[in-house]
Amino acid sequence: MAKDKKLVEAITSMEVDFAQWYTDVVKKAELIDYSSVKGCMVIKPAGYAIWENIQKELDRRFKETGVENVYMPMFIPESLLQKEKDHVEGFAPEVAWVTHGGLNPLQERMCIRPTSETLFCDFYANDIQSYRDLPKCYNQWCSVVRWEKETRPFLRSREFLWQEGHTAHATAEEAEERTLQMLRLYADFCEEVLAMPVIRGRKTEKEKFAGAEATYTIEALMHDGKALQSGTSHNFGDGFAKAFGIQYTDKDNKLQYVHQTSWGMTTRLIGAIIMVHGDDSGLVLPPEIAPVQVMVIPIQQHKDGILNKACEVKELLAQAGIRVKMDDSEKSPGWKFSEQEMRGIPIRVELGPKDMEAGKCVLVRRDTREKTECPLEEAAAAAVELLKTIQKDMFERAKKHQESHVTEVKSYDEFKDAVEHKPGFIRAMWCGDVECENKIKEDTTATSRCMPLEAQKAVSDVCVCCGKPAHKLVYWGKAY
Amino acid sequence: MAKDKKLVEAITSMEVDFAQWYTDVVKKAELIDYSSVKGCMVIKPAGYAIWENIQKELDRRFKETGVENVYMPMFIPESLLQKEKDHVEGFAPEVAWVTHGGLNPLQERMCIRPTSETLFCDFYANDIQSYRDLPKCYNQWCSVVRWEKETRPFLRSREFLWQEGHTAHATAEEAEERTLQMLRLYADFCEEVLAMPVIRGRKTEKEKFAGAEATYTIEALMHDGKALQSGTSHNFGDGFAKAFGIQYTDKDNKLQYVHQTSWGMTTRLIGAIIMVHGDDSGLVLPPEIAPVQVMVIPIQQHKDGILNKACEVKELLAQAGIRVKMDDSEKSPGWKFSEQEMRGIPIRVELGPKDMEAGKCVLVRRDTREKTECPLEEAAAAAVELLKTIQKDMFERAKKHQESHVTEVKSYDEFKDAVEHKPGFIRAMWCGDVECENKIKEDTTATSRCMPLEAQKAVSDVCVCCGKPAHKLVYWGKAY
Numbered sequence: 001m002a003k004d005k006k007l008v009e010a011i012t013s014m015e016v017d018f019a020q021w022y023t024d025v026v027k028k029a030e031l032i033d034y035s036s037v038k039g040c041m042v043i044k045p046a047g048y049a050i051w052e053n054i055q056k057e058l059d060r061r062f063k064e065t066g067v068e069n070v071y072m073p074m075f076i077p078e079s080l081l082q083k084e085k086d087h088v089e090g091f092a093p094e095v096a097w098v099t100h101g102g103l104n105p106l107q108e109r110m111c112i113r114p115t116s117e118t119l120f121c122d123f124y125a126n127d128i129q130s131y132r133d134l135p136k137c138y139n140q141w142c143s144v145v146r147w148e149k150e151t152r153p154f155l156r157s158r159e160f161l162w163q164e165g166h167t168a169h170a171t172a173e174e175a176e177e178r179t180l181q182m183l184r185l186y187a188d189f190c191e192e193v194l195a196m197p198v199i200r201g202r203k204t205e206k207e208k209f210a211g212a213e214a215t216y217t218i219e220a221l222m223h224d225g226k227a228l229q230s231g232t233s234h235n236f237g238d239g240f241a242k243a244f245g246i247q248y249t250d251k252d253n254k255l256q257y258v259h260q261t262s263w264g265m266t267t268r269l270i271g272a273i274i275m276v277h278g279d280d281s282g283l284v285l286p287p288e289i290a291p292v293q294v295m296v297i298p299i300q301q302h303k304d305g306i307l308n309k310a311c312e313v314k315e316l317l318a319q320a321g322i323r324v325k326m327d328d329s330e331k332s333p334g335w336k337f338s339e340q341e342m343r344g345i346p347i348r349v350e351l352g353p354k355d356m357e358a359g360k361c362v363l364v365r366r367d368t369r370e371k372t373e374c375p376l377e378e379a380a381a382a383a384v385e386l387l388k389t390i391q392k393d394m395f396e397r398a399k400k401h402q403e404s405h406v407t408e409v410k411s412y413d414e415f416k417d418a419v420e421h422k423p424g425f426i427r428a429m430w431c432g433d434v435e436c437e438n439k440i441k442e443d444t445t446a447t448s449r450c451m452p453l454e455a456q457k458a459v460s461d462v463c464v465c466c467g468k469p470a471h472k473l474v475y476w477g478k479a480y
Numbered sequence: 481m482a483k484d485k486k487l488v489e490a491i492t493s494m495e496v497d498f499a500q501w502y503t504d505v506v507k508k509a510e511l512i513d514y515s516s517v518k519g520c521m522v523i524k525p526a527g528y529a530i531w532e533n534i535q536k537e538l539d540r541r542f543k544e545t546g547v548e549n550v551y552m553p554m555f556i557p558e559s560l561l562q563k564e565k566d567h568v569e570g571f572a573p574e575v576a577w578v579t580h581g582g583l584n585p586l587q588e589r590m591c592i593r594p595t596s597e598t599l600f601c602d603f604y605a606n607d608i609q610s611y612r613d614l615p616k617c618y619n620q621w622c623s624v625v626r627w628e629k630e631t632r633p634f635l636r637s638r639e640f641l642w643q644e645g646h647t648a649h650a651t652a653e654e655a656e657e658r659t660l661q662m663l664r665l666y667a668d669f670c671e672e673v674l675a676m677p678v679i680r681g682r683k684t685e686k687e688k689f690a691g692a693e694a695t696y697t698i699e700a701l702m703h704d705g706k707a708l709q710s711g712t713s714h715n716f717g718d719g720f721a722k723a724f725g726i727q728y729t730d731k732d733n734k735l736q737y738v739h740q741t742s743w744g745m746t747t748r749l750i751g752a753i754i755m756v757h758g759d760d761s762g763l764v765l766p767p768e769i770a771p772v773q774v775m776v777i778p779i780q781q782h783k784d785g786i787l788n789k790a791c792e793v794k795e796l797l798a799q800a801g802i803r804v805k806m807d808d809s810e811k812s813p814g815w816k817f818s819e820q821e822m823r824g825i826p827i828r829v830e831l832g833p834k835d836m837e838a839g840k841c842v843l844v845r846r847d848t849r850e851k852t853e854c855p856l857e858e859a860a861a862a863a864v865e866l867l868k869t870i871q872k873d874m875f876e877r878a879k880k881h882q883e884s885h886v887t888e889v890k891s892y893d894e895f896k897d898a899v900e901h902k903p904g905f906i907r908a909m910w911c912g913d914v915e916c917e918n919k920i921k922e923d924t925t926a927t928s929r930c931m932p933l934e935a936q937k938a939v940s941d942v943c944v945c946c947g948k949p950a951h952k953l954v955y956w957g958k959a960y
Contacts (some may be wrong), residue, residue, distance in 0.1 A: 037590070038603050040553035045618070048549045069528045073520035074592075074623060074639055080516060097580040098592070101627040101638075102573050102871060110517070112554075112578070112592070122516050138525070142623070143554060147581040158581075159554055 008321040011342075013466040018224040025274055026153045029283040029343050039151040039158035043267070046343060047293035050270050051161060055141060057161065057288075058195055058265065061185055062364055067137045067165060070324050074142070075110040080118045084458045087117060094147045094175035096158075107226040112145040117211065117236075117262055120166035121244035129256060130251050131170055139165040139180070144241045154271035155228075155480050162266035168246065168258040172237065175259035179235040182263040183216040183453075186231035194269065195286035195394040196220050196276050197402050198230060198423070199475055201450025206434050209262075213237035219449045219475065222275035225423020227449050227477040230272055267409020271480070274400050277367075283344030284367050286388040286394050294383055295340045296326040299333050299352030310351050313361060317349075320380035322387070341366060344392050347383060367394055400465075406475075417475075425477045427456075431463035431471040440476065441463055449475045485625035491822075493760050498704040505754055506633045508824050509763040519631040519638035522725050523923070526823060527634075529771035531641060535621060535897075537673055537768075538643065538745065541665055547617045552599040554622070556589040560598045564723040567597060569787050569923060570690020574627045576638075591834060592625040597691065597716075598741055600646035608738060611730050613651055615657070619645040634751035635708075635960050642746035648726065649736040652717065655739035659715040662743040663696040663933075666711035674749065675766035675875040676700050676756050678710060679955055680906070681930025686914050689742075693717040699929045699955065701882045702755035705903020707929050707957040710752055713743035736785055751960070756878050757847075763824030764847050766874050767867040774863055775820045776806040778830030779813050792830050793859050797829075802867070821846060826870050844944035847874055886955075890940045895956075899924040905957045907936075909950040911943035920945055920956065929955045 011024035026032050031047030043051065049392045059069070063195035069087050075098065082088045095111035108332050113119065124136060141163045151157045152204055165182060169175045183200060190196045198218035213233040241247070241257040277284040294317055298310040306397040310326055317324040327336045333350075339346045350362040361379055363372045367390055374382045405424025409415045418426045426446065430436060441447050490505035506512050522873050523531065530685040539549070555578065562568045575591035594600065604616060606643035607922070621643045628698030631637045645662060649655040665747045688695035692714040700710045721737040757764040768775050774797055779789040790806055797804040801958060807816045813830075820828045841859055843852045847870055854862045885904025889895045898906045906926065910916060921927050931954055943950040 033603065033607065035553050035599070036557060037553040037555045037599075040555060042553070042603050045548035045550055048551055051551075052549065056912050068525035069526055069529075069532065069622075071528055071641060072525040073517040073522070074625070075517045075520060077516060094582050096578045096582075098576045099579045100577040102575065119515070119517075123513065123522050127513065143551075145554070161551060467672040 001002045011208075011280065011282065014223065014278070021278075021280070022271075022275060023153070025278055025282055025342075029275075031270065031283075032153045037158075039148060041153050041157055043161075046291070047270060049264065050273070050285070050289060051267055053289050053291060054193075054265075054269055055163075055240065060139075060188060062139055062163075062165065064139070064474065065181065065185065067139045070138045071140055071142070072113075072123065074113055074115050076113055076116075076118055077108050077110050079108060080122055081111060083121075084211050084240055085116060086219035087119075088239075091115070091146075096145050096147055113142075113144045114144055115239060115264070116140070116142075116144075116246075117163055121240050121246060124168050124258065124260075125244050125246045128168060128246060128248050131248055134168060134170045134248060134258065135174065135178070136168040137165070137355055138167070140164055146299070152271075154267055154274070160267050162264050164262060164264045167261045169260070170248070170250070170258065172259045175237070175261050176235055179214070179216060179233045179261045179263070182261070183218065183231070183385075185262070186233065186265060187218050189262070190218060190230055190269075190272075191395065192221065193288045194273055194276075195288070195391055195398060196230070196272060197395065197399040199450060200453045201475060203232075203435060204474070205431075206437050207448055209234045211236060211239060213239065216453070217450050219425075219477075219479075220272055220276060220422060221405055221477075222272070222480070223278070224275070225405055225478075227425065227475075227479040228268070228272050228275070229449070230269060231263070231265045234261060236260040239360065255423075260308075261368040268309060275466060277394060278344070281338075282342035284394070285344035285346060287346045287391045290344065290346050291323065292325050292343070292345050293350060293387055294347045295322040295336075295345045295425045296324065296349045296351065297333060298328060299327070299350055299355075301328060303353050306351065306353060306356060309356050309376070313349060313351060313376060316380045317383055320384055320429070322380070322383055323344065332370050340449060346364055349379065349383070365390055368396075408459050409464060413462055415440070415446075415464050419446045419478070420475075425475045426451065427459055427473065427475060429459050429462060429463035430472045430474045431466055431468045431470040432472055433463075433466065433468075436463055436465035446476045446478055449477050449479060451475075482507050491760065491762065494703065494758070500757075501760070502751075502755060503633070503772075505758055505762055505822075511750065511754075511763075512633045515911075517638075519628060521633050521637055523641075526771070527750060528611055530753070530765070530769060531747055531774050533769050533771060534745075534749055535643075537670060539621075541669060542619055542643075542645065545617070547559055547618060547619045550618045550875065551620055551622070552593075552596050552603065552626045552917060554593050554706070556593055556596075556598055557588050557590050559588060560602055561591060561599075562600060564691050564720055567691035567720075570594070575628055576625050578913055588753075593622075594624055594626045595742075595744070596622075596624075596644055597720060597721060598724075599645065599785050600742075601720050601726060601740075604648050604740075605724050605726045606740070608726060608728050611728055614650045614728060614738065615647070615654065615658070618646040618647070618651060619643055632751075633752075634747055638680060640747050644742060644744045645749070647719075647741045649740070650728070650730070650736070650738065652739045652746060655717070656715055659694070659696060659713045659743070660743045662741070663698065663711070665712040666713065666743070666745060667698050669873060670698060670700065670710055670749075670752075673766070673768045674753055674756075675871055675878060676710070676752060677875065677879040679930060679932055680934065681932045681955060683712075684910075684928045684954070685916060686917050689714045691716060693718060693719065697930050699905075699907070699957075700752055701885055701904060701957075702752070702960070703758070703881070704755070705885055705958075707905065707955075707959040708748070708752050708755070709929070709959065710749060711743070711745045714741060716740040716742065733926075738749060739902065757874055758824070761818075762794055762822035764874070765824035767826045767871045770826050771803065772805050772823075773802050774804040774827045775816075775825045776804065776829045776831065776845060777813060777820065778806070778817045779830055781808060783833050786833060786836060788833065789856070792956060793829060793856060796860040799864055800864055802860070802863055817911075827866055829859065829863070845870055847877075861871050882919075884902065887941050889944060892944055895920070895944050896924055898928055899958070905929065905955045907939055907953065907955060908944035909939050909942060910952045910954045911946055911948045911950040912952055913943075913946065913948075916945035926956045929957050931955075
């Protein structure tokens with residue numbers, strides 16, 4: 001059975017080679033496959049189903065805040081991309097260019113959207129006229145293209161799936177409030193649904209989005225101690241509005257520029273789930289996002305009544321609202337366990353002849369491997385409870401990991417030592433000068449991840465790099 | 481109030497100029513806007529919400545048949561596109577070419593997918609090894625690009641949204657069964673959800689999909705008597721499998737080629753909804769697909785208690801599972817009625833001071849404008865019933881329109897006269913020779929729409945064009 005083999009043969013241990021472990025998991029859990037298109041991946045059913053659940057829940061939360069979905073063209077004419085100076089400088093080096101349509105060269109070449117600020121601005125310039133047209137809170141689900149040189153499944157690929165929200169407001173205050181509202185929504189989503197704790201913060205000038213006045217970010221910590229930027233929310237002020245002429249007449253009949261925001265999350269989140277929760281047996285999915293929450297596995301299924309009873313249990317679980325499947329294939333129970341573990345399914349229910357006789361089954365947690373016996377008639381209620389417990393425990397465990405991987409440093413030597421020997425975030429003061437930021441990156445490869453939003457006690461009163469007075473507390477780290 | 485004006489000013493009558501009526505409706509009902517990207521449109525919230533409902537219901541029906549969603553790259557390297565001869569001939573003249581990535585020319589240019597058979601085949605060639613891997617029933621929701629010269633919103637644009645299903649099977653029989661299963665699914669969806677009757681049929685050799693062995697289609701009739709191809713399902717036999725080397729070992733350990741299908745539906749369906757159901761007041765949406773099913777409109781809303789009571793009614797309807805909104809803007813009731821009609825919202829509930837006194841409200845159907853008075857406490861139940869009635873009546877009306885626009889002809893003179901003077905489908909016999917098909921198209925602009933799947937009595941025993949013996953009954957017509 002070549003296919004079973006492929007799935008369950010041992011993967012590289014994460015302690016031995018974390019990068020190889022990651023690659024093994026995405027392949028063996030059948031999340032993706034490589035394609036003939038360099039730098040692009042095929043997202044397979046097991047991977048796409050996770051994305052569908054992310055979409056469904058994020059979309060629901062967006063709409064609760066008044067966001068409406070739209071769809072913009074995938075092409076950006078070169079002249080449109082060039083309208084906002086910082087933005088074009090940021091993106092032009094990494095876009096794909098369409099030069100021919102059918103058999104003819106285009107009069108003006110177009111890039112495939114790397115992000116759609118310019119298209120939304122072009123649209124808003126016509127669509128917004130009066131204060132009565134505001135605010136506009138639009139979002140789209142689509143794919144975007146950035147011509148990366150080095151790619152890794154989910155984390156960095158030439159094409160990826162995302163949502164991009166683009167809003168326009170009458171006042172600067174309202175735009176700032178929306179920017180932060182969406183950052184909070186992202187953070188809550190990561191913590192409540194993906195069981196992934198995040199640091200909420202603001203990017204430095206150097207790290208902010210091309211064309212933004214302020215970029216806010218949520219940063220998560222992967223198992224190997226590297227940071228992953230998991231969602232960003234940008235306040236553009238009226239910069240794009242001025243470049244694109246997006247004006248409205250206010251209540252006093254005066255022309256005003258709108259204030260804009262944008263915010264996005266991507267399939268990168270699937271990479272984050274893998275690297276926060278996974279282990280040496282493969283993927284571990286938080287119940288809230290798992291496409292299959294429980295796998296029922298009959299033992300000695302050829303024996304009389306076993307399959308029927310397993311099917312009954314499956315139905316009871318389904319009726320309790322659980323996403324449940326049964327593996328009644330011809331493979332051995334051992335294979336099935338390994339597959340269920342590799343795929344990260346939160347619970348498996350084992351049911352064999354002895355269990356049946358005793359009127360019970362065994363619930364096995366994927367995250368801790370803990371086993372619980374349970375009367376058959378209580379299986380559904382027990383599984384519902386256990387899924388909640390797993391969700392909570394996974395968050396707590398990830399939170400503990402994150403908190404135990406923050407190193408506070410006061411001197412540059414301590415900083416360099418921490419980058420070298422203490423995986424995780426480094427908390428250190430910074431004077432605000434980009435030269436220090438550049439020097440730190442050059443010396444250590446660590447970058448400024450964010451300045452935390454919540455008030456935190458200063459580590460010292462001088463810059464960890466240059467020693468000048470410093471008031472900014474920064475989380476630093478190596479990052480994906 | 482410039483914006484109200486824009487929305488409700490009179491649109492062109494469909495009797496005067498159907499094409500202009502269509503354009504007016506898509507713009508005034510705020511379904512789309514034109515963009516700076518030639519041939520591409522912006523799908524606005526009211527339009528995209530219809531697409532979301534189409535997606536949700538189609539996706540549910542797909543999954544019930546065992547289909548799983550995936551995502552393939554949007555790029556096709558030129559060499560991959562060229563692997564199947566008929567396919568590349570069909571699509572190469574109308575694709576957009578990417579020639580540069582970032583600042584560098586690509587070693588091999590790539591087109592943006594016009595459809596993804598080649599990508600799925602390339603994937604299946606690696607992914608399918610054994611009979612145990614079959615069938616594969618994959619689908620993706622994405623956008624595709626075809627470099628059309630003349631474009632119209634929803635009906636023909638350079639980029640459009642769709643779903644494309646791609647399946648691989650062990651046997652020819654299973655592939656044929658899947659092809660027809662999906663055609664039936666499409667037809668049922670159109671009739672049950674979009675209230676749009678369709679003719680199920682098979683395309684002629686000339687009209688079939690590039691690379692297919694057989695193409696099945698559903699054809700709907702628009703209000704102006706032109707046909708619209710609304711969904712297609714293709715059986716590829718083993719043609720693509722041979723071109724791409726997609727083989728599996730069967731139970732006897734012999735290498736076999738797989739048999740494949742593909743099937744798709746697009747945002748074109750929104751154009752069909754408009755042209756089947758719309759009238760001179762704008763859009764008319766079938767309740768099943770309408771993003772807002774009921775609009776509650778308070779009359780003299782400044783008067784004591786009216787807004788509260790209207791809000792109560794809205795809540796009662798929402799609790800009954802109806803998608804309901806209330807228009808409590810400062811516009812006059814007349815404006816609000818016109819807007820609700822333009823947007824095609826199936827029912828409006830009017831509630832004024834006299835109604836409130838009498839403890840009742842008025843339900844007004846969008847499709848017939850019929851008014852019913854109804855005690856407030858019965859409003860929700862009445863609306864639920866009325867939505868069902870509207871859905872049924874809209875289908876019956878469209879069905880009657882379609883049936884009354886079929887002309888049976890025996891001679892070529894009758895054929896030409898029918899094309900000229902009798903809008904709708906023409907039923908006529910055909911010998912099977914592509915030259916007759918070409919001549920008919922050249923002489924009359926009518927094309928063969930399909931050979932109906934359900935057995936129908938022959939119109940005569942000779943070809944309507946050349947007079948030779950003929951056994952094939954064909955629906956002909958002008959088409960979008």
